[in-house]
Amino acid sequence: MDASAVISIEASDRKKLRKNVIQIAWPAVTELILISLFGAIDMIMVGRLGAAAITSVGLVNQPIFLIMAVFQALNIGGAAVVSRGIGSKKYSDANSATRHLIIITGMLSIVIIFPAIFTVAGIYRFMGAEYEVISIGLNYFKIVLVSVIFQNIALSIASVLRASGDTKTPMIINVVSNIINVLMNYLLIFGRMGLPELGVTGAGIGTFLSRVLAFVLLTYLLCSSKGDIKLKLKEIFHWDIKTIKKIVRIGMPSAMEQFVLRSGNLIFVRVVSGLGTAVYAAHQISVSVLSLSFTSGMAFGMAASTLIGQSLGAEKRTLAEEYGKETRHLGSIIATIIGVIFFIFSKQIAGLFSNDIEVIQNTSGVLKVIALIQPFQSSQLILAGALRGAGDTKWPLYSTIAGIWGIRITVAYVLVVGFKLGLMGAWLGICVDQILRYFILFWRFKGGHWKYVKI
Template identity: 30%
Template sequence: MSSASPSMINLLDKTKPPHKIIWFLAWPTIVEQLLSTLIGYVDSAMVGSLGASATAAISVNTSSIWLVNGLMFSVGVGFSVLMARNLGAGNKDTAKIIVKQAIIAVLTIGTAISILMSFIGNELPLWMGAPSLVVDSARLYMKWISVGFVAQMGMFVFAALLRSSGDTRTPLILNIATNVVDIILNFIMIFPSRTITIFGQDIFVYGMDMGVEGASLSTTIVIFAGAIALCVMLFRKRFVAQARFKDSWKLHPKIIRSAFKLALPVALERATLNSGQIVLTRMISGLGEVALASHYLANTAETIAFLPATGFSSAATTLVAHSLGAKEKGLAHRYARSCILFGTTFMLVASVLIFVFAPQLISIFSSVPEVVSLGSTVLRIEALGEPFFGLSMMVFGILRGAGDTKGPFYLALLGMWIVRIPGAWFLITLFGFGLQGVWIAMMADMVVRGAASFIRFKKGAWLHVWDKRQGEVPAALIDYD
């Protein structure tokens, strides 16, 4: 049975209704993602106020950043699911070793990624076909984002470990703090010194006038602070799988191998999705600056629809992993069904709101009429597919918690490279749909992926993935196929 700190609840308590435990885990993640989205809105609005070229400079790098973030996210999934599985089975000592291996992985792999991307970032805007006017700004943006990748990996992995232990509130609290700092730093670094009027009083505000570069530098500073704070949380006594400096920190190849077996399909899934985004960005770059800026801002606005699904998907991963670790398949299925119901319902409501208020959302980030018009049009197209996307996110969370990380990869491959990319190419090239064609193809991908995900869930094979390799690993470490 899972251990719990005083601020937590027993995740395997059958006397409690599933919705109470699910909501206990989900709401902090939803609020955390909401705050992150609002900060993303503020960041985009600040940069957007500099003009369409500044927005395009960030947009041309975004899909590549998503690709790298997806690879780092996969490492967090691998270690956190493995830890949650062992906590559910009562193997706390093994869970503690897993946490230390995760910290080592962040420091080594994250540093290597930062170094590699520092070299690649200078050429990336050219590879992506960026308009000549935005190349220099895009390079400056990637310079600081690349430095922060090691910290970004820490944010992904350490937060995943905390959430999978049942502690979703600590990442929320730290997210609030870092977001406040991010707004302040953006306000100082992006704009020049100026005088603003508040309640009739003129106040001088110092500014560094760094523009797009200031946005990336402030983000990197905040990410480093957040990663360090999250890492400290892993050393607290109240953390059920507490890491301690005085314990052994030697490498455990069996644990690392098991974590990366889980992570590899997730990495391939993310690479499949984000490499597809890179191809799409390359297509959109040829459509001009307005299309590129509209695409970026519509993507930014659309993230609000993900919030409920992200929270419930994270809860599903944690609860399924704990339940199957305790050999409670019925409880795992019960949690899975409830997460699908809650997550998809909330996503439906969000998609309706996005469809209705699309022009207002885009107007937050840009005052350019062409960008607002095109951005709101494509945002409404994708809103039609959001409930299906929410369904796929729920099932992906369930499958990961069950150790079936290959399933989401296959489904992502189907949606992105069989539906979205060919569909976008045909609609742009043969029918002249422009950016609207890209987003129609994206909507079709969401529908297909959601339907295919639900079919995989209903077959129920995910409940038995962990059984295939039981008993092979010493010290109670659970491996999988």
């Protein structure tokens, strides 16, 4: 089987290979860049309310990411099954995986989210928030939690569409919903056009409305689709235990990976929040900027996952490997350019988010660290996406355990608490973490065992 794939690769034009990668990746790159920009704009608006407001919003992210870990894992499992189904032209399998993924995501979201709503104050206290931060963010936290139910289902639909090769539809929907988010945030945070001035709570309402919109549009488009992937509502509760087991089996290592990542970040944030509200505000701004630098790695990782999954479904292993190499090459080039921009304009970027001198100085230093890790960060994200697309989800888990718990938390704690290096010490821990994960995943990808994983 693999010999025919070799012939196919030799006969094909390298430009055609790159064209296929770019065709899948560019909508995802555009989508993630715009979403990150919109997120940065949101943080800029919240930043005008003061350091306590930034912190109240920032502290919400980590526990929500932890809650969402199981759903991200299900998406990875579902997407792997869908891409293999598309590649092998078994469209009924792909549609069955889509149906099961959406209904499981919806039911689990309701079960997990609603109990969490009644514990938001306790979560804030666990994260080390001061009284002012809790009082400002309490309603925001509750509103955003409810919106996560709609967001989870929308993310599931988007993941199967990307797995089928359709990256444009999720891009358009997410860009539109984020434009609505920014607009509503502006109107409700500052009380424009006759609407009440709600501050941080207004930001929560804007987020809720945008996520509901994305959910409605993606559900409608999937139900009315004329493509290979379509959701038939009359079959929504038709269960196939084999499909469920397949999604869970592939997604379980990713669930553990996400749990390790998010729980580790919770402890990491707990260390940073102990440095004070102003320092944590700088940290949160740095995280917002970091999300911009994730875009190329995540987008090309999505492309690698889709193209490798479809290639392996068609039993073209050599083609799958070539797609992995090409996505990493292109993603690294873009990441390096982003790093240069962050390094040169670190102070100017920090000044967009806050006019507090201490916050700007701390953020500017961190952005230089972020700039230096760009090629490693991008490559590890792409290689992880490639392995997940092949169904080899255990090694991204192993790399995350080694990076987050072995390096990030340990180094951050030693440098922040032991050597008193403050925020810079914490981010040096992130830097070493990203480099270690890159080498682990590169070694696994180069070994080639992922090409023979059975789904």
